[in-house]
Amino acid sequence: MAYQDLRTYLDTLSREGQLIRVMDAVLPEPDISAAACAVNKLGDKAPALLFENILGYTDARIAMNVHGSWRNHALMLCMPKDTPLKEQFHEFVRRYQTYPGTVEERGEAPWQEVQIDKDINLFDILPLFRLNHGDGGFYIDKSCIVSRDITDWDNSDAQNVGMYRLQVKGKNRIGIQPVPAHDIAIHLRKAEELGENLPVAICIGNDPLISTVAAMPILYHQSEYEMAGALAQEPYPVVKAQHTGLQVPWGSEIVLEGKILSRVREGEGPFGEFTGHYSGARQMPVVEITKVSHRSSPLFEHLYLGMPWTEIDYLMGVNTCAPLHVQLKEAFPEVQAVNALYTHGLVVIVSTKCRFGGFAKGVGMRVLTTPHGLGYAKVVIVVDETIDPFNLPQVMWAISTKFNPEFDLFTIPGLSVLPLDPASDPAGMTHKLVIDATTPVAPEKHGHYSQELSDPITTDAWVEKLRQLLPTA
Amino acid sequence: MKSRPICPRCESERTDTLTRSPVPGVWEVYHCEACFFAWRSTEPDFITDPAKYDPEFKLSREQLDQSSVMPAVPALLKR
Numbered sequence: 001m002a003y004q005d006l007r008t009y010l011d012t013l014s015r016e017g018q019l020i021r022v023m024d025a026v027l028p029e030p031d032i033s034a035a036a037c038a039v040n041k042l043g044d045k046a047p048a049l050l051f052e053n054i055l056g057y058t059d060a061r062i063a064m065n066v067h068g069s070w071r072n073h074a075l076m077l078c079m080p081k082d083t084p085l086k087e088q089f090h091e092f093v094r095r096y097q098t099y100p101g102t103v104e105e106r107g108e109a110p111w112q113e114v115q116i117d118k119d120i121n122l123f124d125i126l127p128l129f130r131l132n133h134g135d136g137g138f139y140i141d142k143s144c145i146v147s148r149d150i151t152d153w154d155n156s157d158a159q160n161v162g163m164y165r166l167q168v169k170g171k172n173r174i175g176i177q178p179v180p181a182h183d184i185a186i187h188l189r190k191a192e193e194l195g196e197n198l199p200v201a202i203c204i205g206n207d208p209l210i211s212t213v214a215a216m217p218i219l220y221h222q223s224e225y226e227m228a229g230a231l232a233q234e235p236y237p238v239v240k241a242q243h244t245g246l247q248v249p250w251g252s253e254i255v256l257e258g259k260i261l262s263r264v265r266e267g268e269g270p271f272g273e274f275t276g277h278y279s280g281a282r283q284m285p286v287v288e289i290t291k292v293s294h295r296s297s298p299l300f301e302h303l304y305l306g307m308p309w310t311e312i313d314y315l316m317g318v319n320t321c322a323p324l325h326v327q328l329k330e331a332f333p334e335v336q337a338v339n340a341l342y343t344h345g346l347v348v349i350v351s352t353k354c355r356f357g358g359f360a361k362g363v364g365m366r367v368l369t370t371p372h373g374l375g376y377a378k379v380v381i382v383v384d385e386t387i388d389p390f391n392l393p394q395v396m397w398a399i400s401t402k403f404n405p406e407f408d409l410f411t412i413p414g415l416s417v418l419p420l421d422p423a424s425d426p427a428g429m430t431h432k433l434v435i436d437a438t439t440p441v442a443p444e445k446h447g448h449y450s451q452e453l454s455d456p457i458t459t460d461a462w463v464e465k466l467r468q469l470l471p472t473a
Numbered sequence: 474m475k476s477r478p479i480c481p482r483c484e485s486e487r488t489d490t491l492t493r494s495p496v497p498g499v500w501e502v503y504h505c506e507a508c509f510f511a512w513r514s515t516e517p518d519f520i521t522d523p524a525k526y527d528p529e530f531k532l533s534r535e536q537l538d539q540s541s542v543m544p545a546v547p548a549l550l551k552r
Contacts, residue, residue: 027515028500028513028515029513029515029516029517029520030516030517055494055496055499055500055515056494056495056496056499056500056515057494057495057496058495058496121492123491123492123502124492124495129513130512130513130516130520133519133520133527134527134529134530136482136508136509136510136511136532137504137509137510137511137512138502138511167509168511169504169509169511170491170504171491171492175509177543178544179543179544180543180544180545185544188544189544189547192546192547193547193548193549193550194549194550195549263546265542265546266509267508267509267534267537267538267540268509270530278530280540281532281536281537281540282540282541282542282543283537283538283540283541283542283543284542284543285544419543427541
């Protein structure tokens with residue numbers, strides 16, 4: 001049974017020892033971001049954090065690091081918390097391939113309990129705080145933002161649910177970053193070409209799956225809610241927000257409705273980004289909020305992002321691998337698994353069988369031409385099917401021994417990449433690199449690979465035997 | 474009348490109090506109408522004090538106005 005709101009998921013995290021409640025009074029700065037940064041230093045089993053006593057607020061609560069470990073990721077998928085990452089990946093891919101799931105439209109939602117449409121002050125409703133010292137202000141960085149194509153309003157497949165950073169600049173005024181490669185930028189362009197505002201609903205404090213889907217590179221005409229239904233393996237509940245007519249998650253804590261002001265750009269940033277670098281400041285669009293709805297005592301969900309790894313690397317890890325894996329396999333069924341965990345897939349590792357010489361290089365080039373690869377995949381490493389791409393010691397071994405720069409490396413000049421890549425020059429342009437670390441197959445022939453080691457014949461049995469003999473903690 | 478704070482980032486005087494803590498007297502949030510910076514009275518002095526603000530992150534309105542536009546504003550379609 002999938003989680004339909006954040007509260008029930010936090011209950012499970014608490015039962016499984018994956019939630020720390022911070023009852024001590026904390027300052028909005030620097031305590032909350034420092035604690036959320038620190039929790040990632042505990043390793044890949046880190047818990048979520050729930051701050052319940054924030055100085056200056058009466059009953060505000062902030063949930064951080066909700067997605068911030070592979071344990072939490074497994075629990076989101078209703079799998080045992082210690083499920084190995086590769087198993088989580090294959091289960092995620094299996095569910096992804098059941099797309100489209102079903103969507104259940106309900107009549108009412110808990111978030112309709114409190115409604116505000118006059119004298120809106122987001123700072124009273126949301127316990128906003130600065131995340132990193134160089135940030136230009138207070139951000140909402142983990143919301144699901146819903147929009148539609150105003151020229152094709154009834155097409156729910158073109159409705160988009162995405163996660164874009166939001167700088168709260170005034171009591172009801174927000175800066176938004178619609179990166180041109182992202183779907184909301186298509187909606188905005190169509191509205192701005194007509195001189196119209198773009199209605200948006202900003203949903204904060206959500207069930208864990210819809211945040212995963214909102215941060216996932218799916219196709220323009222794929223519905224995020226149908227993808228959430230596929231990943232949940234049960235109908236995904238939504239409710240129509242009356243002010244904008246947009247479908248929003250039934251389980252959200254807070255829903256902000258408003259519009260992106262047509263053809264307006266205003267200074268935004270900098271913001272510490274998932275690349276481990278600040279974004280710099282740019283002129284970006286502005287949202288005006290005209291209605292706020294929320295549950296009583298709403299949970300404000302936020303994530304820390306800074307020098308990787310942080311929560312965002314877990315949030316957009318497996319969900320980046322899955323679409324790449326499926327798109328690659330459509331062309332090359334020989335592909336075994338795809339690891340795009342690093343910086344949202346700026347580095348991609350693919351394991352594949354190779355049918356003939358040069359095959360791995362072809363697979364590498366296909367990575368570059370996937371929709372996500374156009375904006376990421378700066379370095380592609382292709383390894384044999386015997387290598388687990390999630391096991392970096394194995395990948396490093398493959399590069400160490402199977403790779404000869406004379407034959408196995410090529411760069412392609414002048415390709416696109418996300419402008420936030422600090423190495424791109426100009427921002428948004430880069431060369432890309434493919435490393436073929438597979439064993440050469442005919443007619444390709446270089447190196448000496450006929451005597452690769454194999455484990456002694458009873459090793460697997462000994463692994464099991466020794467595991468049972470290990471002292472229990 | 475209380476004077477307006479100087480923006481720590483662009484050092485403009487076009488600033489205002491944006492909001493106050495729901496529990497009275499704990500903190501205030503200020504914002505700058507020139508560079509859109511916002512800060513809270515209880516933040517460390519390297520955020521609130523213009524003299525101590527990290528020089529690498531100082532930003533003037535002129536610099537902002539010259540920064541890139543993302544996404545570009547499209548041409549209006551003729552109706």
